[in-house]
Amino acid sequence: MDEKEYVIIGAGIIGSSIARELRKRNIGEVLVIEKEESLGRHASGRNSGVVHSGINQIPGTIKAEMCLRGNKMLREYCKEKGVALNECGTLVVSKTKEEEIILYSILGMGNEAGVKGLRIINKEELNEKEPKINGNKALFSPNGAIVNSRGLLETVVEEAKQLGAEFIFNENVVNIKNRVIITEKNEYKAEHIINCAGLYADKIAHLMGIALDCRIIPFRGEYKELKNAEINSMVYQPPDLRYPFLGVHLTKTIDNKVIAGPNAMLSLGRESYEKQINFEETIEMLETKNFWNLLISREFLKLLSKNAKTSFFDSAFIKEIKNLYPSAKEDDILPYKAGIRAQVVNREGKMIDDMRIYFEKNSTHVLNVVSPGMTSSFAFAEYVINKIKNNALSSN
Numbered sequence: 557m558d559e560k561e562y563v564i565i566g567a568g569i570i571g572s573s574i575a576r577e578l579r580k581r582n583i584g585e586v587l588v589i590e591k592e593e594s595l596g597r598h599a600s601g602r603n604s605g606v607v608h609s610g611i612n613q614i615p616g617t618i619k620a621e622m623c624l625r626g627n628k629m630l631r632e633y634c635k636e637k638g639v640a641l642n643e644c645g646t647l648v649v650s651k652t653k654e655e656e657i658i659l660y661s662i663l664g665m666g667n668e669a670g671v672k673g674l675r676i677i678n679k680e681e682l683n684e685k686e687p688k689i690n691g692n693k694a695l696f697s698p699n700g701a702i703v704n705s706r707g708l709l710e711t712v713v714e715e716a717k718q719l720g721a722e723f724i725f726n727e728n729v730v731n732i733k734n735r736v737i738i739t740e741k742n743e744y745k746a747e748h749i750i751n752c753a754g755l756y757a758d759k760i761a762h763l764m765g766i767a768l769d770c771r772i773i774p775f776r777g778e779y780k781e782l783k784n785a786e787i788n789s790m791v792y793q794p795p796d797l798r799y800p801f802l803g804v805h806l807t808k809t810i811d812n813k814v815i816a817g818p819n820a821m822l823s824l825g826r827e828s829y830e831k832q833i834n835f836e837e838t839i840e841m842l843e844t845k846n847f848w849n850l851l852i853s854r855e856f857l858k859l860l861s862k863n864a865k866t867s868f869f870d871s872a873f874i875k876e877i878k879n880l881y882p883s884a885k886e887d888d889i890l891p892y893k894a895g896i897r898a899q900v901v902n903r904e905g906k907m908i909d910d911m912r913i914y915f916e917k918n919s920t921h922v923l924n925v926v927s928p929g930m931t932s933s934f935a936f937a938e939y940v941i942n943k944i945k946n947n948a949l950s951s952n
């Protein structure tokens with residue numbers, strides 16, 4: 557059996573960025589195994605495409621650090637490689653005194669995390685930037701940008717291949733025994749396994765006895781297209797910092813559509829993009845303490861009821877949109893894609909906010925890479941490889 561130094565499971569933006577970085581440093585042969593027949597079928601091809609500037613991140617977390625560095629790296633990369641990018645900046649808009657307090661608290665968090673160029677703008681400047689948006693003040697972050705996320709992934713994979721990484725598609729990893737990765741078709745041996753399986757990363761980790769207290773509880777993020785809307789950038793409502801999800805916001809996509817979303821609805825299936833029920837996965841979820849402990853928390857019930865409304869009733873979705881864009885009407889919204897967040901919940905039922913990475917002797921497991929995972933991907937790839945290398949050195 558052929559043995560590689562590194563076998564990466566999952567060719568999303570995280571696995572592919574790690575493959576690219578390993579080959580850039582020329583520190584071993586790299587094989588990436590992907591279960592789908594093509595790229596971008598899951599989070600990396602179904603996100604909002606926002607290159608986040610780092611506001612909203614809790615200072616001192618891995619997420620905050622990776623987002624800040626990743627933002628710069630990603631923008632530079634897109635310009636160098638010709639990946640479509642719009643450096644339009646981000647606005648978080650407040651309408652009331654209470655929301656203004658949140659605006660100032662995220663300004664403080666952003667400044668503490670080191671986000672450059674943040675400033676509060678008044679109604680006149682907001683009207684100039686976004687005439688159709690309703691608000692009294694806004695936090696403006698000039699480093700927010702929009703990218704073609706699928707184009708980015710394809711470019712990264714192409715470069716990783718040119719640097720010598722091998723990608724295999726249509727192979728689902730079903731078991732791992734003593735550094736042998738078993739797919740439905742083949743077996744591969746690795747010196748070091750890197751688990752970047754997104755929505756199934758907990759299952760892969762569990763096969764190796766890792767992260768047994770963690771479960772991914774999938775949260776679908778549904779979008780709507782807002783017909784005939786005119787915005788110039790990305791416009792957010794002040795976030796509810798108790799939850800790891802941002803509220804419904806407006807984004808001008810790289811192909812000039814205006815999309816609203818994503819909401820955050822409990823998904824009865826890890827890949828149930830069309831709201832279908834995956835009975836096997838739902839029963840499996842119902843059998844865990846993680847789910848029941850999450851379900852009994854008041855905060856979660858509130859989140860569920862609000863998002864169930866936006867998931868099933870356009871009238872509730874448009875109400876969220878109208879908070880930002882008052883002239884929007886129910887007739888203006890069209891169905892759009894959905895993505896699913898690989899949210900980790902621990903046994904106590906807590907939704908984990910930060911990324912969870914398990915560095916083991918012969919394997920690394922990347923869990924909870926929720927937003928801003930795409931923004932963070934290049935910085936994160938460097939971080940993971942530095943850690944793997946340092947751990948290997950200190951164990952010799």
Ligand SMILES: Cc1cc2nc3c(=O)[nH]c(=O)nc-3n(C[C@H](O)[C@H](O)[C@H](O)COP(=O)(O)OP(=O)(O)OC[C@H]3O[C@@H](n4cnc5c(N)ncnc54)[C@H](O)[C@@H]3O)c2cc1C
Binds near residue numbers: 603754
């Ligand atoms: C709705 C939504 C909006 C978001 N918006 C943004 C945003 O605007 N900006 C931002 O920075 N981030 C955003 N994110 C976060 C970002 O998309 C993710 O953090 C990032 O895409 C995660 O990449 P990944 O490679 O870990 O996962 P994925 O893209 O899911 O890749 C994992 C891959 O592993 C494969 N796989 C799984 N199991 C197996 C197996 N057993 N064998 C082989 N292969 C397997 C899957 O097929 C998949 O291709 C958003 C996420 C969502 C869901």
